[in-house]
Amino acid sequence: MQRRMKSFLCSLLSLLLSDVLATYHLSAGDPQLIAAQSYAQTRNNGRAPFRTLNPAKMDSQCRSRPLDLVFIIDSSRSVRPGEFEKVKIFLADMVDTLDVGSDATRVAVVNYASTVKIEFLLKSHFNKPNMKKAISLIEPLAAGTMTGLAIKTAVNEAFTELSGARLRSKKISKVAIIVTDGRPQDQVEEVSAAARASGIEIYAVGVDRADMRSLQLMASIPLDDHVFYVETYGVIEKLTSKFRETLCGLDPCAMGHDCEHICVNSNASHYCQCRKGYILNADKKTCSLKQVKAAAVVVVEDPCKCEARLAFQKQTLAAIQQLTAKIELLENLVGRA
Incomplete structure (x- = not known):
């Protein structure tokens, strides 16, 4: 009985494993790809599945705080011409x-x-x-994968x-999205850290056999x-839908605000509130101590008659x-007599 049960469980596990491998197009002999898939699955646990969007039927546009957004795209030899066209569709x-x-x-x-080319700048095009059209004309450069050089050039x-980047005093978010399918042939850790330190938020997108460790070294935190x-x-x-959710979900309060006490997010904007005991002033930013009115004096009848007794x-x-006192006075008078 136990042997038959063990045989049944082994068969069931084998079927489940083959189903998983087929679902994610994994090869049981490719540990790097399995590790990458495991990481991707872990980060998406409990989250809504990705949607495939039709750009012609976009339900709404991003109305978040403005961005200075730079795409850094890998067009090395490992990216086939047809695959590079998919990247351009993603950008569009x-x-x-x-x-x-x-x-x-x-x-x-x-x-x-192996080289880096700026296809167009932040100041080049202000309409879709x-x-x-400029994106459609981009051609792959082929050869190596100098990701660190690309990040440094972008910065x-x-x-x-x-x-075309705007003044930092305007508090415009600066975002870089890196798309790559390979392992960098140069150092990315220091140059990425410098970019992040300068105020650039970095998203790293890995495709196929992309090196997950390199993606983690490049990206901002939290890595998830x-x-x-x-x-x-x-x-x-x-x-596309995931980035739309991320970029349109920027936290205006986290980006800087002028509220004296509490900043409250409201869609793509924010408003100010005051802590308990304070009221919002006419400027809708600062707070003043709430004036407490003197309580009215109320005479309450003493039910135990304590006051009357006292x-x-x-x-x-x-x-x-x-x-x-009168008795003492009389005694003194009698004594004198």
Whole structure:
């Protein structure tokens, strides 16, 4: 009986394993890909599944705080021409979701392989048709994967005021989205740390055999919110909805506010509140101590008659004192006689 039960359980586990491998297109002999898939599955546990979006049927645009957004895309030899076209479709879909404009979100694209090429700057296109046309004309560079050089170029040349980035005093979020399918051939840790220290938020997107450790070194923290993985370029459009949710869900209060006490998020904006005991002033930013009105004096009848008793005792004591004084006076008069 036990042998038959053990045989049944082994068969069931074998079927489940083969089903999982088939579902995620994994090879049991490829530990790197399995580890990457495991990481991707772990970060998405408990979250809504990705949606495949049709850019022609986008239900609404991103109305978040404006961004200076730079895409850094890998076009090395490992990215086949058809796959690179999928990357460009992903970029075009992302543009469709954003509120693009000179006073809204500005977009630039940095293309890299062994060399780095800035395809267009943040100041180049302020409308979607021109931007999407520029994306369609991007050609792959082939050869190696100099991801660190690409990040450094983006920081030094794309995220500058000369290239269209806005003044830091305007508190415009600066975001870089890196898309790669391989392992960097140069160092990314220090250059990524420098970029983050300069105020650039980095998202790292890995495709197929992308090196997960490198993605983690590049991305901002928390890593669960900044590292993404897809199995192939054919499904990279799944990330469009995820980035739309992320970029349109920016926290205006976290980006800086002028509330004296409490900042409250409200869609893409915010409003101010005061702590208990304070009221919001007319400027809707500062708070003043709430004035407490004096309580009215209310006479309450003493049900136990305690006050009356005390008054009687006082009167009695005063009468006894007066009587004692009179007796002493009489005694003194009698003594003199």
